[in-house]
Amino acid sequence: MTMFLVVIITLGYFLSYYYGSPNILYVxxxxxxxxxxxxxxxxxxxxxxxxGAKEAKKEEYYDLYTLVENxxxxxxxxxxxxxxxxxxxxxxxxxxxxxxxxxxxxxTGILQILNKAELxxxxxxxxxxxxxxxxxxxxxxxxxxxxxxxxxxxxxxSTLWGGRGDRDSKLGGIMMxxxxxxxxxxxxxxxxxxxxISRKREFLADATGALMTRYPEGLASALTKISQNAQPxxxxxxxxxxxxxxxxxxxxxxxxxxKIGFFHKLFLTHPPMEERVAALLNKK
Numbered sequence: 564m565t566m567f568l569v570v571i572i573t574l575g576y577f578l579s580y581y582y583g584s585p586n587i588l589y590v591x592x593x594x595x596x597x598x599x600x601x602x603x604x605x606x607x608x609x610x611x612x613x614x615g616a617k618e619a620k621k622e623e624y625y626d627l628y629t630l631v632e633n634x635x636x637x638x639x640x641x642x643x644x645x646x647x648x649x650x651x652x653x654x655x656x657x658x659x660x661x662x663x664x665x666x667x668x669x670x671t672g673i674l675q676i677l678n679k680a681e682l683x684x685x686x687x688x689x690x691x692x693x694x695x696x697x698x699x700x701x702x703x704x705x706x707x708x709x710x711x712x713x714x715x716x717x718x719x720x721s722t723l724w725g726g727r728g729d730r731d732s733k734l735g736g737i738m739m740x741x742x743x744x745x746x747x748x749x750x751x752x753x754x755x756x757x758x759x760i761s762r763k764r765e766f767l768a769d770a771t772g773a774l775m776t777r778y779p780e781g782l783a784s785a786l787t788k789i790s791q792n793a794q795p796x797x798x799x800x801x802x803x804x805x806x807x808x809x810x811x812x813x814x815x816x817x818x819x820x821x822k823i824g825f826f827h828k829l830f831l832t833h834p835p836m837e838e839r840v841a842a843l844l845n846k847k
Contacts, residue, residue, distance in 0.1 A: 575590075606659075614656075615648055643665040648668055650672055653793070654811055655685050670796070683778075700764070765833055769839055782843055
């Protein structure tokens with residue numbers, strides 16, 4: 564989070580230097596704080612709305628509700644709100660700002676293909692995200708990555724019309740070139756950091772979830788089923804893809820059997836499913 568704030572301030576500085584206006588830096592900082600405020604208080608509502616999730620009534624989803632309730636009690640977490648997404652693609656995610664204001668959502672598809680032990684493993688995984696404070700971290704990262712990309716886009720587009728900075732001096736020219744390079748590369752770097760953090764948090768949530776249930780085989784089996792039944796989520800969104808237990812853009816079929824290269828891994832929102840299952844089962 565500190566790194567992203569530094570990037571935003573740096574971008575704002577270069578923009579203000581290039582255009583000779585310190586107000587740009589002030590606007591960038593104020594805008595980032597404002598976006599953080601919105602993401603902190605309303606990120607869960609935004610994510611649920613984008614995903615088309617509906618609140619799960621205890622009478623209608625009694626088994627799911629009681630599993631979440633029992634695991635929450637066991638782990639000492641407040642009972643989160645439970646939502647269901649009417650979609651055949653098997654998936655789930657957690658969102659919110661803290662343990663007292665957390666929400667977990669499950670697609671109807673994941674409820675249909677998993678047995679009790681497997682579903683318990685998935686619930687534990689999502690509760691682990693809550694316990695590890697991933698839900699707030701990932702929401703803030705989404706906002707900051709979006710801000711960095713927005714600033715870079717504004718700068719690149721506006722340079723087509725020329726700037727007002729001191730570009731005649733040698734130092735001014737160097738600063739302008741460095742600023743342009745930074746602004747072009749920053750969205751890519753920011754996205755890679757976002758994806759890297761997301762992958763690490765998935766491994767941690769798998770491990771924490773396994774400790775909660777004392778049965779890692781349940782989550783491993785669930786991940787295997789999800790992988791085998793993978794299909795794109797109807798309302799998949801790149802802004803929220805990293806929140807789900809499985810990549811909502813995952814392709815099913817023979818492509819999944821191919822070995823994933825290092826470069827390809829850099830742009831994945833989730834670790835390869837086989838690596839997650841191997842880690843849970845303590846296999847190399």
